[in-house]
Amino acid sequence: MLNTMKRFIALVDCNNFYVSCERLFSPSYIDKPVVVLSNNDGCVISRSNEAKLLGIPMGAPYFKFQALCKRHKIIAHSSNFELYGDISRRVMATLEAFVPSIEIYSIDEAFIDLTGIADPLAFCVMLRGKVMLWTGIPVSIGLSYTKTLAKAAGEVAKKSENGVFGLLHEEDINLTLQALNINKVWGIGNQWGMKLELKFGIRTAYDLKLASATFIRKHFSVVIERIIYELKGLSCLELEEIETKKSISSTRTFGRSVSELSELREAIASYTANAARKLRRQNSKAYGIYIYIRTDRFRDTTQHNKGKLIELTYPTSDTGALISAAIKGLEAIYKRGFQYKKAGVVLLDIVRENYLQRDITEEYNVERGLRSAALMEAVDELNKKFGKRLVQHAAEGVKKEWKVKADLLSPRYTTRWDELINVY
DNA sequence: GTGTCTAAG
DNA sequence: TATTCTTAGACAC
Incomplete structure (x- = not known):
């Protein structure tokens, strides 16, 4: 039965991706135990093989393993998603240069369709070499007939000598x-x-x-x-x-607990701006926005977890419009006297940008829509050129004392002029 | 329809 | 003192 199947699927997986990115710019980390931490330096989300061997589990709360890390001189970094995102784009672009059909499954994984290629296994070996040469990132490739089998092959590839394994x-x-x-x-x-x-x-x-x-x-x-x-x-x-997400969320745990409505407003506005940016990137608009706030789930006895869905009368990707809806929702659920630890916004009922509903074709709304589109485009463009937060809405605040902690951050080598690597 | 559970990376 | 974040789908109600 299997020999009649002509469809080949491969899974390309970057090895210990975040750690590999850090190593790209700190060659001294090679062969040393390295870990990368989640937001607030909360838990371990990427480990070098050396760190795995020292017994650091995936998702380990950092505070529980800090002593072990010190003892073995394990290098720890806060996560630097701007850097990882940029390196990811380069890896995916390399794959796209060789394969027409690709699904970017996550920041460090892609499925590729190798149907029609005469020797798909040899192709995978070649591809792995190209990615290493062009980006410096080591990958494993699992090859088979379905996504699930390619995943299984990838598990074996990860531990294999040449990083490629076929299940054929x-x-x-x-x-x-x-x-x-x-x-x-x-x-x-x-x-x-x-x-x-x-x-x-x-x-x-x-x-x-x-x-x-x-x-x-x-x-x-x-x-x-x-x-x-x-x-x-x-x-x-x-x-x-094709990637068009059906919901887009931006949520964060605060660096400290927050009880003032004014600070929550800033946080919610920031997250909304963040989500709206992602929304515009995929050329979509949202009909609804859900916002929630919650207290510390690990400590409180009297918890307050609440969310609210705000329905919009017409779909929008305008940061200002979304922020005012979000703030309205926040004010409806906020209760004073609680120590909030986390807040988030989720954009829902997402439609493609060119999708126009009857009642928004009225002249007023069309004109308004065009003006907002031009403004948003200008904002995105400026921020892309000069740094993420050059232009932002006043509601987002400036001090952001509630912000997440990231004490061990590496420079954003590839996306910020002022953080380029120094060579003496 | 909404909320909850489950999963992935 | 410190326990991530984002997306998706199925199912029960």
């Missing part, structure tokens, strides 16, 4: 799936993994492949049913090449 023959596939724990299968996490194992004795990817799809469908969902077919080599998940 039935026997290889079965052996690999037998060695893959059920909760390591793409799309199956700890909850479902536990249920599958404890209730049905399904311990490995191979066990799942052999399970009855209809039975699993009954006890779980279509999601896992699809995974079964994918493990059998029947592709159910297509490459999604």
Whole structure:
């Protein structure tokens, strides 16, 4: 059955991506244990192989491992997403130069369609070399017939000598799936993994492949049913090449707790501006904006978690319009006397920019829409040229004392003139 | 329709 | 003192 399948899918995965980015500009980090931390330097989100060997788990709360880090001289960095985003663009551009059909799955991963290529495995080896040469980022590539199998191949590739692994023959596939724990299968996490194992004795990817799809469908969902077919080599998940997000959110945990409405207003305005920028980047407008505030979920006994959805009468991507809606929502749910620790906004009901609804074709709104579009374009352009925060709405505030902490930040080498690397 | 659960990276 | 952030889909109600 497998030999009749002509469709090849590969997964390209950057190795320890954030750490690899830091190493690009600090060659002394090579062969040393390095970790990169999340916002507020809260937990570990990327580890070099050396750091993994020293026993730092993924997602580890930094404060629990600080002593270990000190003892072993582990280098720790705050996350520098501006740098990582730029390096990511370069890696993806390299892939796009060689492959016509690509789905950028995350900041450090892409699926590519290699159907029609005579020797796809050799192609992957070549591609890996090009990415290394052009960007300096090491990648692993897993090759097979479906996304789920390519993911499984990628797991093996990560640990292999040359960083490329093909899952192309039935026997290889079965052996690999037998060695893959059920909760390591793409799309199956700890909850479902536990249920599958404890209730049905399904311990490995191979066990799942052999399970009855209809039975699993009954006890779980279509999601896992699809995974079964994918493990059998029947592709159910297509490459999604065009990116138009259905919701866009911007949320943050504060550097300290915040109880003043005025400070929350600034934070909400900033997050809204951030989300609106992403919205415009994909040429879309939003019909709704959801905002929420919450107290510290780890400490409080009297918690206050509240959110509010504001529906807009017409879709917009105008920062000012979105901010005033968001502030209105905030004022409706704010209660004084609470120590807020986190706030966020989510843009919803997103439509493409050229989508016009009947009632906004009135002259007034069209003219207004055009003016706002021109203004937003100018703002985005200026900020792109001179730094993110040159032009911003007054509501966003200037001091931003609530801002996240990032004490161990590396320079944004590739996107800021004043933070270029110095060579003496 | 909305909220909750689950997952991924 | 310190426990991320963003997106998506399914399902129960």
